[in-house]
Amino acid sequence: MSVLVYLESWEGKFKKNTWEAATYAAKTASMLGTEAIGLCIGKLDEDASEAGNYGLSKVLKLEGDAFNQFDANVYGAAIAEVAAAQSANTVIVSATFNGKALAPALSIQADAALLSNVVALPENASPFSVKRGVFSGKGFNILTSDAAKRIVLFVPNSIAPEATGGSASVEGTSAGQGSISPVAVKEVDRVKGKIPLPEAERVISGGRGLKGPENWGMIEELAEVLDAGTACSKPVSDMDWRPHSEHVGQTGIAIKPNLYVAVGISGAIQHLAGVSASKTIVVINKDPEAPFFKAADYGVVGDAFEVVPKLTEEIKKFKA
Numbered sequence: 066m067s068v069l070v071y072l073e074s075w076e077g078k079f080k081k082n083t084w085e086a087a088t089y090a091a092k093t094a095s096m097l098g099t100e101a102i103g104l105c106i107g108k109l110d111e112d113a114s115e116a117g118n119y120g121l122s123k124v125l126k127l128e129g130d131a132f133n134q135f136d137a138n139v140y141g142a143a144i145a146e147v148a149a150a151q152s153a154n155t156v157i158v159s160a161t162f163n164g165k166a167l168a169p170a171l172s173i174q175a176d177a178a179l180l181s182n183v184v185a186l187p188e189n190a191s192p193f194s195v196k197r198g199v200f201s202g203k204g205f206n207i208l209t210s211d212a213a214k215r216i217v218l219f220v221p222n223s224i225a226p227e228a229t230g231g232s233a234s235v236e237g238t239s240a241g242q243g244s245i246s247p248v249a250v251k252e253v254d255r256v257k258g259k260i261p262l263p264e265a266e267r268v269i270s271g272g273r274g275l276k277g278p279e280n281w282g283m284i285e286e287l288a289e290v291l292d293a294g295t296a297c298s299k300p301v302s303d304m305d306w307r308p309h310s311e312h313v314g315q316t317g318i319a320i321k322p323n324l325y326v327a328v329g330i331s332g333a334i335q336h337l338a339g340v341s342a343s344k345t346i347v348v349i350n351k352d353p354e355a356p357f358f359k360a361a362d363y364g365v366v367g368d369a370f371e372v373v374p375k376l377t378e379e380i381k382k383f384k385a
């Protein structure tokens with residue numbers, strides 16, 4: 066018996082939450098009295114042995130043409146095969162954009178229970194029980210599963226990565242090669258040089274108060290001076306003012322940056338569900354009664370079209 070963790074990477078680099086996932090796996094393995102093994106899939110430019118510093122004993126690397134692009138079914142089949150070969154009855158996956166697509170496919174291919182929306186380390190090893198977030202994080206429940214195999218899909222930023230100073234061996238594996246053919250996907254243009262939203266430490270977000278897509282220049286300029294990613298409210302992406310990948314909230318991405326600046330966003334409960342865990346929230350809104358101010362650490366009551374350019378100028382002066 067062992068615990069397997071999928072060590073997610075993007076364009077050859079580990080993701081922000083990869084070491085959190087490793088820590089989650091190491092602590093779960095320790096509760097279960099077993100070892101934690103990492104699995105990297107696809108081309109990797111970083112040293113996978115770093116996972117040892119987060120409590121993993123071994124890291125397996127799976128490379129090949131089939132894994133150059135993320136495909137939930139291909140990755141799921143490969144992880145299921147590696148899990149069987151390593152006698153892993155618990156597989157840890159972070160609920161990132163790809164992780165959320167991967168976990169259900171993996172659960173079917175591995176014939177394992179899927180424990181989703183997990184927000185803390187397991188409560189109990191036997192029977193295995195985990196704490197889950199419900200109602201957009203407003204409440205919790207404890208889910209107990211007596212399934213022989215399980216996939217734990219845990220919400221990023223739920224625990225802090227913990228360096229242990231250990232080391233991990235790194236081995237190649239060929240499990241899962243070619244068991245499922247990837248589905249051909251159309252390449253889409255990505256805006257180069259932009260910070261991916263889930264990775265961003267700072268996020269500038271715009272809402273319907275910005276009136277139209279032509280006004281996003283000032284949001285991007287502020288994001289640039291602050292080295293920040295950009296986000297938006299749901300109506301903004303529904304109206305195609307911004308791409309859906311920027312939509313945050315209950316039905317969009319949940320983020321937890323150090324700084325979240327909300328410009329012209331009212332602060333509806335569905336929006337707050339995805340951003341209220343941010344460390345510092347700054348709200349810029351012309352309506353002093355906007356509900357977002359109740360969740361803000363700092364608030365500016367004013368017209369975004371005056372406040373944002375001035376703020377950008379001041380930050381530029383400060384940085385000069």
Ligand code: FAD
Nearest residue numbers: 272273274298299314315316329330331335336351352369
């Ligand atoms: P509005 O509510 O129209 O607010 C615009 C704000 O801009 C106002 O507060 C106004 O005072 C301010 N403003 C206007 N002009 C200016 C100016 N010149 N300067 C400064 N401020 C100005 N929403 C999400 O965002 N994410 C979700 O995931 C999401 N999921 C949903 C799921 C469900 C099932 C439902 C029913 C709704 C969901 N919504 C979600 C929608 C949500 O309820 C709100 O309608 C939405 O968040 C409002 O977006 P907004 O704040 O940009 O727009």
